Amino acid sequence: MSSFPFFLAFPLWLSLILHCTSVSQPTTPAPAPPGPTNITKILEKSGQYTVFLRLLLITQAGDQINTQLNNSDQGITVFAPTDNAFSGMKSGALNSLSDQQKVELVQFHIVPMFLSTSQFQTVSNPLRTQAGETAYYKFPLNITTSGNQVNISTGVIDTTVANTIYTDGSLAVYQVDKVLLPMSLFGPPAPTPDPVPKNDDKKSEANDSGGDSKDGSASATANASSAVSFDRNMCGFIVSVTEAIAFIAMFCL
Numbered sequence: 001m002s003s004f005p006f007f008l009a010f011p012l013w014l015s016l017i018l019h020c021t022s023v024s025q026p027t028t029p030a031p032a033p034p035g036p037t038n039i040t041k042i043l044e045k046s047g048q049y050t051v052f053l054r055l056l057l058i059t060q061a062g063d064q065i066n067t068q069l070n071n072s073d074q075g076i077t078v079f080a081p082t083d084n085a086f087s088g089m090k091s092g093a094l095n096s097l098s099d100q101q102k103v104e105l106v107q108f109h110i111v112p113m114f115l116s117t118s119q120f121q122t123v124s125n126p127l128r129t130q131a132g133e134t135a136y137y138k139f140p141l142n143i144t145t146s147g148n149q150v151n152i153s154t155g156v157i158d159t160t161v162a163n164t165i166y167t168d169g170s171l172a173v174y175q176v177d178k179v180l181l182p183m184s185l186f187g188p189p190a191p192t193p194d195p196v197p198k199n200d201d202k203k204s205e206a207n208d209s210g211g212d213s214k215d216g217s218a219s220a221t222a223n224a225s226s227a228v229s230f231d232r233n234m235c236g237f238i239v240s241v242t243e244a245i246a247f248i249a250m251f252c253l
């Protein structure tokens with residue numbers, strides 16, 4: 001679960017930030033308003049997010065967002081698909097997902113940093129979501145803008161940000177009229193033979209579970225790749241913590 005690294009990072013960040021109270025950080029978003037922000041309450045108010053709210057509840061992503069907001073200074077951006085957006089999915093598509101895949105689908109709609117509409121202009125693609133790996137056949141999310149229009153492409157669907165539901169400098173919630181379908185769950189399967197994986201672990205794991213059976217090798221790849229994804233998350237976490245320490249140390253000394 002990719003929220004795991006952020007969880008671990010909180011105490012560290014907090015202590016570092018408390019330690020460096022004199023440092024003014026240019027990119028720090030405005031402090032959240034008093035009282036805990038509650039993504040559920042925000043979406044309930046509008047009345048057209050019942051499916052997404054149910055997913056936030058059963059995957060516990062809603063609680064994670066609230067906790068993360070309370071503990072992180074990065075903020076969070078949520079792309080909330082309307083009930084109509086879910087109606088637009090192929091019938092049965094949502095129900096056919098496993099619990100883990102539902103978690104991934106929801107996490108794909110959550111970006112672990114606050115993005116104002118103007119910040120969309122400068123994001124670097126593919127944008128990393130809570131779903132993790134951004135490689136083409138995994139969970140890439142691309143954002144492009146022209147004027148006020150913000151386009152989102154997942155490789156499976158293209159849509160635009162339809163509306164700003166909520167923004168407070170820490171949490172941004174945007175309405176999308178299509179469910180953001182990730183390549184990993186809804187795209188074509190990744191081509192297996194040709195592009196040699198850079199990663200030897202992946203190859204040997206795939207081979208270990210062996211067999212020529214299509215089903216066997218497909219699920220082996222899925223399992224192997226989720227392990228790889230976790231590793232990469234951990235690496236990213238370690239790298240970013242190291243960077244953070246270096247960065248803050250620079251100002252503290």
Ligand SMILES: *[C@@H]1O[C@H](CO)[C@@H](O)[C@H](O)[C@H]1NC(C)=O
Pocket residue numbers: 036038039040041044066
């Ligand atoms: C958020 O709001 C929902 C419904 O309004 C409530 O059930 C839940 O307990 C709230 N969560 C927090 C952390 O306040």
Ligand SMILES: *[C@@H]1O[C@H](CO)[C@@H](O)[C@H](O)[C@H]1NC(C)=O
Pocket residue numbers: 036066067070
């Ligand atoms: C938010 O953080 C404060 C202190 O850091 C803690 O006392 C409070 O219980 C937290 N609230 C939630 C909803 O996590």
Ligand SMILES: *[C@@H]1O[C@H](CO)[C@@H](O)[C@H](O)[C@H]1NC(C)=O
Pocket residue numbers: 144145146149151158160
């Ligand atoms: C955004 O998408 C629309 C179609 O939905 C397209 O016409 C436009 O060129 C796209 N703009 C950018 C910047 O990608």
Ligand SMILES: *[C@@H]1O[C@H](CO)[C@@H](O)[C@H](O)[C@H]1NC(C)=O
Pocket residue numbers: 125126140141142153154155156
């Ligand atoms: C997203 O953008 C990157 C960099 O521009 C590009 O390589 C990639 O193919 C794009 N992916 C999708 C799904 O559009």
Ligand SMILES: *[C@@H]1O[C@H](CO)[C@@H](O)[C@H](O)[C@H]1NC(C)=O
Pocket residue numbers: 207208
């Ligand atoms: C799998 O590994 C065995 C040796 O352990 C090797 O002989 C075989 O060619 C490998 N198969 C593939 C598809 O890499």
Ligand SMILES: *[C@@H]1O[C@H](CO)[C@@H](O)[C@H](O)[C@H]1NC(C)=O
Pocket residue numbers: 209216219220223
């Ligand atoms: C992949 O993981 C799932 C559960 O995580 C398990 O049921 C399945 O047997 C695994 N498949 C392989 C080939 O290891």
